[in-house]
Amino acid sequence: MSVSAPEPSLAALLAAREVVVFCGSGGVGKTSVAAAAALTAAVRLGGKVLVLTIDPAKRLADALGLEAFGNVARRVPLDAYAQFGVEPRGELWAAMLDTKRSWDELVLRHAPDDATAYRILDNRMYHNVTSRFVQSHDYIAMERLYEIHASGEYDLIVIDTPPTRNAIDFLEAPARMAEFFGGRLLRWLTMPYRLGGGRGGRMINVASRPFYQMADRVLGSQFLQDIAEFFLNFQSMYGGFVERAQAVEQLLHDRRTTFAVVTTLEGAPLREAETFCRELSARGFDLGALVLNKTLPEYLLSADAEHAADVLTRERDALAHELIADGGAELADPVATARVLRTLADSFRNYEVVARREAELRTELSRMAPPGPEVVVSVPTFDADIADVRGLARIGEVLFAHGADGTIAR
Amino acid sequence: MSGLLDRRLLFFTGKGGVGKSTVTAATALLAAEQGKRVLLVEVDAKNNLTAMFEHAPVGFEPRLVYPGIHAMQMDTEASLREYLKVQARVPVFGRIGPMARAFDFVATAAPGVKEILTVGKICWELRESLEHRADWDLIVVDAAATGHVISQLDAPGAIQELVQVGPIRNQTGWMVELLSDPALTALNVVTSPEEMPVNETIELVARAREELTVPLGVVIVNRVLPELFTHADEVVFDALRAPGPSEVLLERAGPGATAVLDAARLAVSMRRSRSGHLAELREQVDLPLLLLPFLFVRDHGLRVTRMVAEALGQELA
Numbered sequence: 112m113s114v115s116a117p118e119p120s121l122a123a124l125l126a127a128r129e130v131v132v133f134c135g136s137g138g139v140g141k142t143s144v145a146a147a148a149a150l151t152a153a154v155r156l157g158g159k160v161l162v163l164t165i166d167p168a169k170r171l172a173d174a175l176g177l178e179a180f181g182n183v184a185r186r187v188p189l190d191a192y193a194q195f196g197v198e199p200r201g202e203l204w205a206a207m208l209d210t211k212r213s214w215d216e217l218v219l220r221h222a223p224d225d226a227t228a229y230r231i232l233d234n235r236m237y238h239n240v241t242s243r244f245v246q247s248h249d250y251i252a253m254e255r256l257y258e259i260h261a262s263g264e265y266d267l268i269v270i271d272t273p274p275t276r277n278a279i280d281f282l283e284a285p286a287r288m289a290e291f292f293g294g295r296l297l298r299w300l301t302m303p304y305r306l307g308g309g310r311g312g313r314m315i316n317v318a319s320r321p322f323y324q325m326a327d328r329v330l331g332s333q334f335l336q337d338i339a340e341f342f343l344n345f346q347s348m349y350g351g352f353v354e355r356a357q358a359v360e361q362l363l364h365d366r367r368t369t370f371a372v373v374t375t376l377e378g379a380p381l382r383e384a385e386t387f388c389r390e391l392s393a394r395g396f397d398l399g400a401l402v403l404n405k406t407l408p409e410y411l412l413s414a415d416a417e418h419a420a421d422v423l424t425r426e427r428d429a430l431a432h433e434l435i436a437d438g439g440a441e442l443a444d445p446v447a448t449a450r451v452l453r454t455l456a457d458s459f460r461n462y463e464v465v466a467r468r469e470a471e472l473r474t475e476l477s478r479m480a481p482p483g484p485e486v487v488v489s490v491p492t493f494d495a496d497i498a499d500v501r502g503l504a505r506i507g508e509v510l511f512a513h514g515a516d517g518t519i520a521r
Numbered sequence: 522m523s524g525l526l527d528r529r530l531l532f533f534t535g536k537g538g539v540g541k542s543t544v545t546a547a548t549a550l551l552a553a554e555q556g557k558r559v560l561l562v563e564v565d566a567k568n569n570l571t572a573m574f575e576h577a578p579v580g581f582e583p584r585l586v587y588p589g590i591h592a593m594q595m596d597t598e599a600s601l602r603e604y605l606k607v608q609a610r611v612p613v614f615g616r617i618g619p620m621a622r623a624f625d626f627v628a629t630a631a632p633g634v635k636e637i638l639t640v641g642k643i644c645w646e647l648r649e650s651l652e653h654r655a656d657w658d659l660i661v662v663d664a665a666a667t668g669h670v671i672s673q674l675d676a677p678g679a680i681q682e683l684v685q686v687g688p689i690r691n692q693t694g695w696m697v698e699l700l701s702d703p704a705l706t707a708l709n710v711v712t713s714p715e716e717m718p719v720n721e722t723i724e725l726v727a728r729a730r731e732e733l734t735v736p737l738g739v740v741i742v743n744r745v746l747p748e749l750f751t752h753a754d755e756v757v758f759d760a761l762r763a764p765g766p767s768e769v770l771l772e773r774a775g776p777g778a779t780a781v782l783d784a785a786r787l788a789v790s791m792r793r794s795r796s797g798h799l800a801e802l803r804e805q806v807d808l809p810l811l812l813l814p815f816l817f818v819r820d821h822g823l824r825v826t827r828m829v830a831e832a833l834g835q836e837l838a
Contacts, residue, residue: 137666138538138717168717378821379569380538411784415777422774423781430773434766441760451750451757458749458788459781461817468819494790496716 119485121371122511124399125152125267128369130260130362131399134272135373136383140404142167142271143497143506144373144490146175149269150203150500151507154192157200158266161259165208165252165273170498175205182209182216182255189500204265208273211238213251221351227344236341248273250284250356257359282394285360369399372484376406376469385479392482401484402510403473405492411459411466420456420463427452525738525837526552528707530647530660530699532735534670534725535711536718540743540829544711544813545663546573547829551837553589554830557658560646561592564639564664564673570594573826591657600638604645636676637693644677644696647705667710667721671728674700674708674735700735707738712802714742714795723805740808741833742799744815746792749785758785811836 125131125148133145142164149162161184167177176185184206189199215232222228231237249272256270362368370391374384384401391398410416423430431448442448476487490509497503525531531548535541542563549561560583563570571579576586581599583591643662649655665673672679677693677700700706708729712722722740729737750758760766762782770778803810813832816825 136537138536169720170716375538408783408787410780413777413780415775416780416784417777419770419774419777419781423770423778426773430770433773434761434769437765437769438760438763441756442766444757447754447757448761451754451761454749454754455758455761455781455785458747459784462784462788464817464819492787492791494787495794498716 120511121148121400121402121486121488122152122155124369124371124486125269126156128367128399129267130256130365130368131267131269132256132272132363132368132370133270133373133402134370134387136380139373139375139380140490140497141373143171143503144371144402144404144510145269145271146171146205147497147503147506148371148510149205149267150187150189150503151511152267152269153201153203154189154197154199154504154507155511156267159202159204159264160267160269161204161206161265163206163208163252163256163259163268163270165248165271167207167271168496170496171503172207174499174503177205177207182206182212187500192500192504201266206259208252208255210248210251213255217251217254218348221348221355223347227347231341231344231348234341234344250287250359253285253359253363254355257355257362260362282363282390282396285356285363364395366397369397371400371402372398373402373404375404376472378472381472381476385476388479388484398482398484400486400488401476403476403487403489406489407462407466407469408491409466411463412470416459417463420459423452424456427456525707525709526555526557526659528705528738529650529658530643530662530706531738532662532664532670532674532706532708533711533741534664534667534708536667536721539711539713539718541666541711542567542570542663543573543825543829544741544743544833545661546570546826547833549590549659549661550574550587550826550830551834552659552661553587554834557589558656559590560657560660561586561590562595562643562646562660562662563592564595564662565666570663572822575823595639595642597635597638600642604638604641636673637680637696640673640676640700641692641696644699647699648695651705664708667725670708670725671732674733678734697734703736706735708733708735709738709741710808711741711743713744714746714799714802716798719798719802722802726806726808737808739811740802740806741811741813742802743813743829745799745812746788746795746815748792748796749789755789758789762786 131145131148133141133148135141146162146164146167149160152158153160162175164172164175164177167175175187184204187203187205189203192199218231218237219225219228222231252270252273256268259265259268372384372387372391374380388398388401427449428445430452431442431445434442434448435445438448488510490506493502493505495502497506526548533541533545533548535544546561549559552559561570569578571577571586571592574587574590574592576592579586579592579594581593581596583593586592643660646655646657647660650657650660664670677696681690681693681697710722710725712718726737726740729735749755761770767778767782770782774781811833813829813836816828818825818828
C-alpha cells in the first residue's frame with residue numbers, strides 16, 4: 112500500500128461505492144448492521160442513501176418509518192440526531208422488499224401482452240413458483256436493486272439480503288433465472304403441449320417417455336398439464352427476462368458494487384461466513400468488508416480482570432467486612448456482600464469462557480486464505496435491542512470508528 | 522408436557538440461529554437414554570446434525586450415529602424412488618439420475634411435491650413403526666425453519682385440495698390422519714429470548730393453529746441467561762459500583778475490578794432485555810415453555826448435545 116492511499120475502512124468503502132450488499136446467515140443481525148451503515152453514511156458522508164431491507168424486526172421497521180408492506184421508499188426522519196449535536200449531511204431513505212408485488216410488476220413488464228400477463232398472474236401455480244422457485248426471493252431482491260440503481264435516484268444503496276439456507280444461492284440467482292427461461296429443460300418439458308399429437312407424440316416416446324410415465328403416475332396427467340401450461344405462458348417472457356437477469360448480474364460484478372459479510376463469532380454462522388467470503392472471491396465479486404457482530408467486550412480477556420475475579424472470590428469475606436464502613440446501609444450485611452462478590456466473579460468467568468471462544472474463532476478467521484475482506488470490523492454486543500435511530504447510530508459509530516478494531520488491509 | 526417423548530413423531534422448527542438442530546439432537550439423545558429407539562431426520566440439506574453426535578454426515582439410508590439413534594438426511598429424489606418402488610410399484614429403471622433435474626424442476630414448481638415427498642417419507646416410517654414393520658419408538662425431525670415449516674407440514678392437505686384425482690391424492694389421506702393425531706404427533710418451536718425469534722414464534726404458533734391440523738407441542742426457549750442477583754442482591758451490587766466501595770475494590774483487587782463490575786452490569790442488562798422478550802412470549806403463546814440455559818462452555822459437539830439433553834430432561838420432569 113502506498114503512503115498516500117487511505118487506510119481501508121468501512122467509511123471509505125461506503126463513500127466510494129454505489130451499492131453495498133450485506134449478506135450472512137440468519138440471526139446474525141444483518142438487517143440492523145445494514146441499516147446502521149446506511150444511516151451513518153447518510154449522516155456523516157452526505158448524499159441520498161437508501162437502505163433496502165427484506166424482513167426487518169417490527170420495531171426496527173417502525174424506527175425506519177416502514178409500514179407493513181409496499182415497495183415505496185420513505186424518508187427516515189433524522190431528528191434523533193439533533194440530541195447528539197450532529198447535523199446530518201445527507202438524507203436516509205428506507206424501503207422494504209415486497210416480493211409478491213415485485214414479481215407481479217416484473218411479469219407485467221415482460222409479458223408480451225396484458226392477456227398473457229394476467230393468465231400468468233391468475234395461474235394457481237404462479238404464486239407457488241414465485242414464492243418457492245429456487246432462489247426466487249433472491250432473484251427478485253437483486254432485480255429490485257438493479258431497478259433502483261438504474262433509476263439514478265440515490266448516491267448509495269445499501270441492501271440487506273434475504274435469509275437463505277445457503278448464502279451462495281443469491282449470487283447465482285440471476286444466472287439461474289436466465290438458465291431457467293432459456294433452458295432446454297423448459298422447452299423439453301412443455302414440448303408435448305406445444306406440439307400436440309402426431310410427430311410430438313413420437314418425440315415424447317423417444318426423449319421423455321419414462322419421465323412422463325413417472326410424473327403421470329405420481330401426479331396425475333391433469334396436474335401435469337396444468338404445470339406445463341403455466342410454463343408455456345411463462346416462457347413467453349423469455350427475451351426480456353434473460354436480458355434483465357444478465358444486466359442484474361453485471362451490476363453485482365460492477366466495481367461500484369461491493370459485498371459486506373456479517374457474522375457473529377459463533378461456530379456455525381462463522382463457518383458459513385467463511386465459505387461465503389471464499390465463494391464471493393472465487394466468483395469475482397468484490398469482498399469489501401467482514402462485520403463481526405455482537406462480539407463480547409475485550410476486557411473479558413484481560414489478565415487484570417482475571418486477577419480481580421480471583422481476589423474477589425478468595426477474599427470476599429474480608430472485603431465484605433471492609434466495605435461495611437464505606438458502603439452505607441446497602442452494604443451493612445457482609446454475608447450478602449460476600450455472596451454478591453462471589454456472583455460477580457463467577458459471572459465474569461462465565462462470560463470470559465465465551466469471550467475466549469470468540470477470540471479463538473477470530474484467530475482462525477485471520478488465517479483465512481487471501482484475498483480476504485478489505486476491512487474487518489467488530490461491533491460489540493449491546494445490552495439492549497436496537498429499536499430506534501439512536502440504537503442504529505450506536506452501531507453506526509462503531510462501524511465508522513476508524514481502525515478501532517484493527518481494520519486489516521488486504 | 523411430560524408426555525412429549527411419549528408421542529411418536531416430533532417436529533422441531535425455529536428461526537435460524539436459535540439452536541434448532543442442537544435442541545432436536547438433544548431431544549433424540551434424551552429419548553435414546555430413556556431406552557427408546559430413535560430415528561433422527563434432518564430435512565434441510567445442511568448436513569450438520571450428525572456432527573452433534575461426533576459422527577460423519579449420513580445419507581438417505583438411516584445409519585446408527587449413537588447408541589439408540591439412527592439418523593437420516595432427507596433427499597426428495599431418493600424418497601420418490603423409494604415411493605415408486607415400494608408403494609406405487611412402478612418399475613424403476615436403474616437410476617432416475619438423468620431425470621433428476623427435470624424432476625427437481627417440476628417438483629419445485631408444483632405446489633407441495635417436494636414437501637409431500639419429505640413429509641410422506643416421515644409418515645411412512647411412522648406408519649411402518651405403528652404396524653411393527655419398523656423399529657422406531659420415536660421419530661425426531663429437524664424440520665424446516667419457521668418461514669417454511671407451515672407449507673412443509675401442510676403439504677398433504679394442500680395436495681388434496683390441488684389434485685382432484687390421481688394416485689398422489691389417494692396417498693395423502695392417511696398422512697393427514699397421522700399428522701393430526703395429538704397422541705402421535707407434535708410440532709415444537711425452538712426459540713431464544715430475543716426480539717426476532719420471539720416475534721417469529723408468536724406468529725408461527727398463530728399460523729399453525731389457523732392453517733395446520735398438526736397439533737402443537739411445546740415452545741423451547743434456548744439460551745436463557747441466568748438471573749445473577751435477587752432483588753435484594755442487586756441493591757448490594759449497585760452499592761458496590763458507587764465511588765467509595767468501587768475504590769476499595771480497585772485497591773484490593775487491582776485495576777481489573779472495573780472490568781469485573783462492567784461484565785456483571787452487561788450480564789444484568791442483557792438478562793433484563795431478554796426477560797422482557799420472554800415475558801412477551803409467555804403472554805402471547807399459551808403452550809408449555811421449556812427453558813434451556815445459555816451454555817458458558819467452550820466445546821461443541823456431543824458434549825453440548827449432552828448438556829442440552831440434560832437440561833431438557835430436567836424441564837420435562
